[in-house]
Amino acid sequence: MRGIIIKSTGSWYQVLEQESGKIYEARIRGKFKLIKTRLTNPLAVGDFVEFSLEVDDIAWITKIEPRKNYLIRKAVNLSKEAHIIASNIDVGCILFTLKMPETSLGFLDRFLVCCEAYDIKPLILFNKADLLDTEELEYAEDIATVYQSIGYDSLFVSSVSGLNMDQLREELKDKTSVFFGHSGSGKSTLVNALNPEVNLKTGDISDIHLKGKHTTTFAQMHFWPFGGQVIDTPGVREFAMIDVEKEEIQHYFPEIFSISENCKFNNCLHLNEPKCAVLEALENEEILESRYATYIKLMEEAEEQVER
Secondary structure (H helix, E strand, C coil), X not given: CEEEEEEECCCCXXXXXXCCCCEEEEEECHHHHCCXXXXXXXXXXXXXXXXXXXXXXXXXXXXXXXCCCEEEEECCCCCCCEEEEEECCCEEXXXXXXXXXXXXXXXXXXXXXXXXXXXXXXXXXXXXXXXXXXXXXXXXXXXXXXXXXHCCCEEECCCXXXXXXXXXXXXXXXXXXXXXXXXXXXXXXHHHHHCCCCCCCCCCECCCCCCECCCCCCCEEEECCCCCEEEECCCCXXXXXXXXXHHHHHHHCHHHHHHHHHXXXXXXXXXXXXXXXXXXXXXXXXXXXXXXXXXXXXXXXXXXXXXX
């Protein structure tokens, strides 16, 4: 039988059998855990699998189909490399909030780099737009304009005022999407607004540091009434890439890679090389300092992985 993983709690999974629409509680055979990998979890929500039924309709997953893409975060367990958040994604939505809580440009850039690396279409959602005053809104619009010039689409939304919710539905219709953002950025509230029947638990913003409290503890797929589905995920503190060499990283920054064609040396890494077009563009403010800072950080991390 063939199905798709719609919920993962670590040791148990829920599999939706596609022909009948029936949902089965499922486990994996031990051999899955023996697969040598730098990932902490063998299966993720969004994976297509083959399974067989045994006593009491318990499903045993016997095979995982190749993934077209996936996103990962840094593992909590330092002995492991990374944890798959979701797989087979059509649209990756990141909820960017200027406050309650504040989303850093570095976090946004890591997400976009991962989308570039794993071939996922990103969409920046400036959420909680109703909370912004005139000055904050202008700043957010400036950010949107800069990222639009790089090639990234964005949308200002609010589940409270209903701002652009119809347009968001059109963006998500008949696609597998995933919402990312810090805890408290409004992922669950936005899902509830798009489909009230889901009724996800929502949390308050903590007074301390104005950060959100975790309300989603595991990944789960929900289905839109207008077609398509969303994978709701726990709050992600930091995205990660694995098995990426430092020479590759510039490929995942479209504006850096484009300008790099004008560098004197073909193998230029844009660190301190002479006649580097990227460093010149940075000095001329043609590249965001925050983007370049993320590029340098990822280069350092790639080097650390090699040293391990």
